[in-house]
Amino acid sequence: MSRCWLQRDEEIFLDMQTCALAFRLLKIxxxxxxxxxxxxxxxxKHFFESSAGxxxxxxxxxxxxxxxxxxxxTSPDDLFLETLHSWTSCFLKQGLENGAIPEEKFQKQVENALEFPYDVNLDRLDNKRNIESYNVDEIQILKALHR
Incomplete structure (x- = not known):
């Protein structure tokens, strides 16, 4: 993916969702x-105007x-990401309030994303993966032999 990013592959850069995902994955x-x-x-404006109807x-x-x-x-001086964060959070909150998100699972994802910052979500995901990878069936309970 990084090679495609450096070559400015059209498949990545022409689609907003793909470009944002690629940016996030590369930064992570x-x-x-x-x-x-x-x-x-x-x-x-494009998103808020399209949401009028x-x-x-x-x-x-x-x-x-x-x-x-x-x-x-990446830095506290990155004003663009601050602006992007501001209007996207407003848009998502508005989508939750006016019922524009019909899928219940996606509503929960949006609520979690808005409630918990990225680093907290990352910790939660790591913990969840650890719990899921811990296979209870493989545990052996050993009894100590006491005299």
């Missing part, structure tokens, strides 16, 4: 990528991915 894995590439997608579900998924990407701040 320690790659040096600039948030400037997301500046092309900072068109909140009811939000498109694809728009909500895209905004959720942009929101997740905006939480990975």
């Amino acid at each position: 894995n320690g790659y040096e990528v600039s948030s400037d590439v997301l500046a092309d997608f900072n068109k909140e 009811g939000q498109n579900l694809k728009d909500i998924y895209t905004v959720m991915e942009l929101y997740k990407a905006s939480e990975i701040s």
Whole structure:
């Protein structure tokens, strides 16, 4: 993916959701990528205008991915990510309030993303993975022999 990112592959950069996901995954894995590439997608008016007659579900998924990407701040001076974080959180809250998110599972994902910052979610996911990988069937209870 990093090679495609560096070559500015059209499949990544033409789709907002894919670009935000690629940015987030590369940042999480320690790659040096600039948030400037997301500046092309900072068109909140498009999303709020399209939501006047009811939000498109694809728009909500895209905004959720942009929101997740905006939480990975590289520096406190990154004003673009702050702006992106601000309007995407507002959009998602509005989507929850007006019932524009029909899927119950996705509603819960949005609520969790808005309630817990990225680093807290990462800790929770790590803990969940550890619990799920702990196979209870493989535990042997050993009894100590006492005299």
